[in-house]
Amino acid sequence: MARTINPARIDFVTLRLFCAVAQSGSITKGAEACHLALSAASRRLSDFESATGSKLLERSAQGIALTPAGHVAMQHAMRLFQGFEQFSSELGDYAAGVRGHVRLWANMSALTEFLPAALATFLERHPDIRVEVEEQLSGDIVRALVDGLADVGVFAENTPAYGLDIAPFQTDELVVLCARQHPLARLKRVDFKTCLAYEFVGLNRSSSLLELTSRAAEQAGVPMRLRVQVRSFDAMCHMIAAGLGVGVVPLAACSAQVSVLDLRVVRLKDAWAVRRLLMATRTGEALSPATGLLLRHLAASGDDHRPGAERAAASTAERPRGA
Incomplete structure (x- = not known):
């Protein structure tokens, strides 16, 4: 049977000390950060390990390192601090009206x-x-x-x-953006497999949009060549306008940049381009x-009509090449 930890034996001062020691790699520095005497800090850490029934800190001449159990304790301690900060913030909001x-x-x-x-x-x-x-x-x-x-x-x-x-919340339409001189710019609609002949500008950090397009490329049997990865749709638009590749973006998210950067919008024929x-x-x-x-x-x-985005897409899709 798993051991149950008595919460009365663990307080926020000890948890904060434990995190400070783990982050600094030193009991001395951790004690200073928490305004505790070194002896008091050492006693608190020993009591904390005793309460959990696990060795949490590995002590050596090089300093302090977390054991596997210590890493788990660290994650939970940080989550507790975040929860307490939210608790304090929300109660503060009520106090402020x-x-x-x-x-x-x-x-x-x-x-x-x-x-x-x-x-x-x-x-x-x-x-x-x-x-x-x-x-x-x-x-x-x-x-x-x-x-x-x-x-x-x-x-x-x-x-x-x-x-x-x-x-359900909303439905957005994914389209291909390209620079006006790009070969795809003369098209009004295109299937994604055709786009895979060209290099792409995409989002990074394993975004849901990148996962979606990568999965579509796998299903098409053609690798997607990511030339540039950025963190925002605005950055994508600027990279696409510079001729670094094409990109798949939500239609309304980039409607403002389309006219400013003279981009072309090409609608996708694929069913997955309309997503919820x-x-x-x-x-x-x-x-x-x-x-x-x-x-x-x-x-x-709900799913409201977005006339501004629709007009932007229509005007750029129908604009003659080179205009």
């Missing part, structure tokens, strides 16, 4: 295309609610929801999402009133 707090994690597509307008109207209607927004990868958003680090998540479909209650964005909460989670209000507002925003 902010009566609701929602942690919203979303991927880049949702934050660029849909959420700014939706959040603006929500906060206008509910000024007493604070929405804390964080951009993350779709897979990280799912893990944050499961771990309780986020209240609401918005991510791309086909992301494994066990243990969550999921609802989903919103989710943890299954069985008791939603706060503020979270419930935000979810209903996002659901009501």
Whole structure:
């Protein structure tokens, strides 16, 4: 039977000391960072290891290193600190008169295309609610929801999402962007396999969009040649305009850059180019009133028509080559 740790034997001062020692590699430096005497710090660390029943720190002439059990303890300690900071922040909001707090994690597509307008109207209607927004990868958003680090998540479909209650949020269209002198620029529609004859500009950090296009390339049996990888759609647009490759991007996310950088929009014939964005909460989670209000507002925003993006795409797709 696994040993149960008595929480009464572990306090935040000891956890903070443990993290400081692990990060600095020195008990002396860790004690100084926590304003503790060296003897008191050593006693706290010994008591901490005794309470967990595991050796957490490896002591040597070179300093202090974490054992495998110590790495696990470090991860949980950091999660506890993050939770306490959120706890403090949210209670502080209530004390300041902010009566609701929602942690919203979303991927880049949702934050660029849909959420700014939706959040603006929500906060206008509910000024007493604070929405804390964080951009993350779709897979990280799912893990944050499961771990309780986020209240609401918005991510791309086909992301494994066990243990969550999921609802549709929006649909975005993926298109190919290219410079006006590129061979694809004269086309209005193209299949992705044809695009694979050219070099690509893509996102990095294993984004859901990069995973989607990489998977499509595998299914087509043609490798996707990534020449440049960047961190944002704006950076992608500038690299594409410089002639470094073509890129697959959400239509509305780059509509402003299309005319400014004189890019060409080519619609994709592939069915996967129209993808859904989903919103989710943890299954069985008791939603706060503020979270419930935000979810209903996002659901009501639905798949709205985006005339500005449509006009931008039409004007660039139909513009004569070289114009």
